[in-house]
Amino acid sequence: MAMERVIILALVASSLISMACAIPGTATFYTVYVRKFSSPHPSLETNDYTRNFHTWGEKRKQHGGRPCSIFVKTPPSKFTINGRRPMFAASACYGFEDRGTMIAAANPALYNNGAACGRRYRVRCTGPTNQGIPQPCRNGEITVTIVDLCPGCGADQLDLSQQAFSMIADPNAGRIRIDYNP
DSSP states (O other), rough: OOHHHHHHHHHHHHHHHHHTTEEEEEEEEEEEEEEEEEOOOOGOOOOOOEEEEEEEEHHHHTTTTTTOOEEEOOOOTOOEEEEEEEEOOOTTTBOOOOOOOOOOEOOOHHHGGTTTOOOOEEEEEEEESSSSSSOOOSSSSSEEEEEEEOOOTTTTTTEOOOHHHHHHBBBGGGGEEEEEOO
């Protein structure tokens, strides 16, 4: 009985210590980036990074697992994608390999030229970033795997998949404050 109490106390203490070392930041929905995109819809054409608010997995699911026309993430200095392409968006870390839905894109500093690929982070919502949804957080924390680069993210930002985001916060919030740690 005493040993069980010691084990429980140690588990509680370790979880409190691990969150005490958490990195404060913000989170948004995971997006796919494109440098230039020509579209039959002129409002979608751009010469800057454009954000597509559907994850790779969602697009595939919406189209029955078949390829579909989507925005494509490309390095800004290497490629220009014109027109519609029947393909899935590749991640910066794993190309077209499906890594599930509990995924995130790292800001450039955290991504560190690919060093963050495959790292897992525990993420917890700590509050709103705007007054639109005053209490967006849901209880609990999630674990996500870094599979992509978010070139437009700030130094403290993670781009979570919609599935991951919705487990810790109301998706209508769009952006939330978080704590995250490995």
